[in-house]
Amino acid sequence: MKNKKIIILWHNGGRLANQLWLYINLFSYAIEKDIEIKNPSFYEYARYFKNEKQTFASFLSYFLPRKIIKLIYLGYAKISLKINNKNSISADALTLLPPSTEKYPDIFKKLETGEINSLYTWGWLFRNPEGIKKHHQKIIEHFKPKDTYLIKAEKHLDSLKNFKHIVGVHIRQGDYKTINDDTFTFFQEEEVNIFLIEYLRYFNLTDKETCFVIVSDGEISLKKFNEKLNIRNFKGNLVEDLFLLAKTDIILGSNSSYGQFAAYYGNIPHIAFNNKGTDWSQQK
Known part of the structure; x- marks a missing residue:
């Protein structure tokens, strides 16, 4: 003992x-x-x-x-x-x-x-x-979450089985809206939309076979995304969002410890949004 x-x-x-x-x-x-x-x-x-x-x-x-x-x-x-x-x-x-x-x-x-x-x-x-x-x-x-919180995330992902690629997207709002620091930049939906299109283009993926699942600590307007993109806005709590991200194929999102931890837990890649341009070649 x-x-x-x-x-x-x-x-x-x-x-x-x-x-x-x-x-x-x-x-x-x-x-x-x-x-x-x-x-x-x-x-x-x-x-x-x-x-x-x-x-x-x-x-x-x-x-x-x-x-x-x-x-x-x-x-x-x-x-x-x-x-x-x-x-x-x-x-x-x-x-x-x-x-x-x-x-x-x-x-x-x-x-x-x-x-x-x-x-x-x-x-x-x-x-x-x-x-x-x-x-x-x-x-x-x-560090497994209780079933109550895991089931909601798993059910949402089960509904997306027809897609070949499931991409988690983390958009941090809250304090990032007011931080004046290039490392912790807040991105509007229109800017995230450009990142998602770039991601598909660089990795030669089609919008039909790819689904982007967005989690955020604020409201998200899906109308601001390209209508050809398959976007889902998952509205869970802090824990449900974290473990949903961990169960996707890859995470794109804000440069934060939240997305990084989800990627560590799920043993998947994490690519942070970058207002100076993302070097996608480093992500292969």
Whole structure:
């Protein structure tokens, strides 16, 4: 029975995909070293996953505003961090973990040898690129959504079986509409329409055999797309959208951790929209 454990106290305040990226990087380290891992900071999304236990903060999220729960949870997390300060580590800068590196913070080694039994983490920059590759299958098994959320996505994709190619399209709106940064550009439907036509043309696909399934955190006007394109607008929640994307053949979309995680989970390509032009030759 495992008696050594990692407790993830806090991430970076981001939403589902950002939290999942942190979680799986530490999770893969825990698998590598046979260490238990708990993530109370995942309280907002634990309810959607088969293998995640809901905490008191999780239950509060059913009826209290997100901001209020965050304040309550952060109060608890900061107290826990203060009490366990000697057994904690913050990732203010990139922190690689095994099997991605042999040089990593000594406090992890103390956990491995049993010098300490618990390690509390704070921050988002724990990374384990080799670990998430090596343990991909175990990661996707652990992070399976509950059937309630998966079935809706699967039913929608089943209705598209007549198409040879199913392309997931992620259009992030929300904060991307106001961020003034070329890396995180918001694209209007008319611009996305051009990307989709370019995609078909470059890969020599026909509009008849290809279906584009759009997910977005905002309203989408299908009238702004070329009428020859087969477009479907899937309207699920944050989790349903994520796992629908993961089950498509390829993802085109905004440059965000959301589409990137869906691609990782589904082991499929992800091509980000680029306002300076997409180099499709790099995607083959």
